[in-house]
Amino acid sequence: MDKFFKCIANLKLFFQGAFNHKAMSISKIEESLVDGVDQFLFLCFSENLGIELPTSYYTLELLPYLRRRIGSLGRKNDRQKKNMED
Template sequence: MTDLKSLKKLLQLYEDIISVNHRTEIARELRDEDDLFLFLCLSETLGLPNPAYYYTLELYPYMLGKFHDWHLRMGMDKSPLTGFRCC
């Protein structure tokens, strides 16, 4: 059991050493991917055709929290969409 714990600690230390210089880049890439996904899901409400609108419609309740953070990060004080009232 202690060998397993020490192995997990060693693997965590290795991962930390490898990613220490790239944490901000990784966080930025993940944020950009989230922004793109949010844009694609909400493109229909922005006036752009979305071929997967039917499949992304059920994701809207889960995206409300992320949408608020997104529009604030994009420099919009209030929600630009009439259907999404998050503020």
């Protein structure tokens, strides 16, 4: 008899999941939106909390790839300064 009640309970769960997928998917989407908003607010206001922004760490990882462009940019700025002085 105990197996029968377990089977009935499992069937209830199965049909509840099969026919209640719209409400479950909406709740999952709402949860992910709330998480996304929380992450965005954390990135925007983390400096107010005394936490440094992680973007500076990510840009440090890009520096080896941008070395050539940064060098040419510095030379370009030097030329512009010389032209303004003349």
